[in-house]
Amino acid sequence: MSGIAIITGSVSARSKTSALAARIAARLVREGFRVTTIHVRELPAEDLLHGRFDSPALADAARVVAEAAGVVIATPIYKASYTGALKAFLDLLPQFGLAGKAALPLATGGTLAHVLAIDYALRPVLQSLGARHVVAGLFLLDKALRLGEDGVLDVDDELGSKLEEIVRPFIDSVIREGLPLPAREVAA
Numbered sequence: 145m146s147g148i149a150i151i152t153g154s155v156s157a158r159s160k161t162s163a164l165a166a167r168i169a170a171r172l173v174r175e176g177f178r179v180t181t182i183h184v185r186e187l188p189a190e191d192l193l194h195g196r197f198d199s200p201a202l203a204d205a206a207r208v209v210a211e212a213a214g215v216v217i218a219t220p221i222y223k224a225s226y227t228g229a230l231k232a233f234l235d236l237l238p239q240f241g242l243a244g245k246a247a248l249p250l251a252t253g254g255t256l257a258h259v260l261a262i263d264y265a266l267r268p269v270l271q272s273l274g275a276r277h278v279v280a281g282l283f284l285l286d287k288a289l290r291l292g293e294d295g296v297l298d299v300d301d302e303l304g305s306k307l308e309e310i311v312r313p314f315i316d317s318v319i320r321e322g323l324p325l326p327a328r329e330v331a332a
């Protein structure tokens with residue numbers, strides 16, 4: 145296993161969750177990891193909904209996850225849970241598709257009423273997929289996230305520290321499991 149897979153679950157083209165995921169990806173790349181992001185909205189919808197697990201695009205995405213030492217799952221909260229699009233993708237992974245992997249759950253939402261959705265909805269799925277270690281996740285209110293015209297997340301000191309607090313234990317968990325050295329490239 146090598147590298148990190150990031151799976152984003154938003155169906156929106158201009159997505160705060162995807163911008164958050166891009167920020168995390170950049171952080172992990174700086175740490176020396178090879179990172180591949182799967183935006184579920186970009187996968188062929190018909191293949192996804194018809195369960196064509198062997199379609200080339202779905203098979204490629206599943207392979208990225210299978211080969212990853214760590215997986216970041218970033219989803220908006222829809223109807224008190226993670227998105228249906230994300231679930232459609234997770235459903236096509238093997239029963240223990242996250243075995244041996246560290247997992248970092250991230251969510252954005254419109255109301256603090258659903259701040260626990262990571263713990264009551266997403267975490268059990270990651271456990272059921274056999275994740276070795278699901279580290280503490282982070283729920284962020286959408287109004288606290290600002291996107292620039294270019295769709296890039298504007299990160300102030302407070303948000304930057306929050307992200308660092310959750311990314312560091314994830315990195316430590318991935319490294320603890322001995323990510324093979326060739327997969328970690330020297331950070332520039």
Ligand SMILES: Cc1cc2nc3c(=O)[nH]c(=O)nc-3n(C[C@H](O)[C@H](O)[C@H](O)COP(=O)(O)O)c2cc1C
Pocket residue numbers: 154155156158159160161162220221222223224225252253254255256257258285286
């Ligand atoms: C269909 C739909 C359902 C939503 N349901 C909830 C919800 O139940 N709880 C919540 O906190 N936010 C809810 N939201 C708000 C989104 O989770 C929030 O705006 C999120 O940051 C959007 O992420 P995105 O920009 O990546 O798409 C909902 C948004 C949509 C579009």
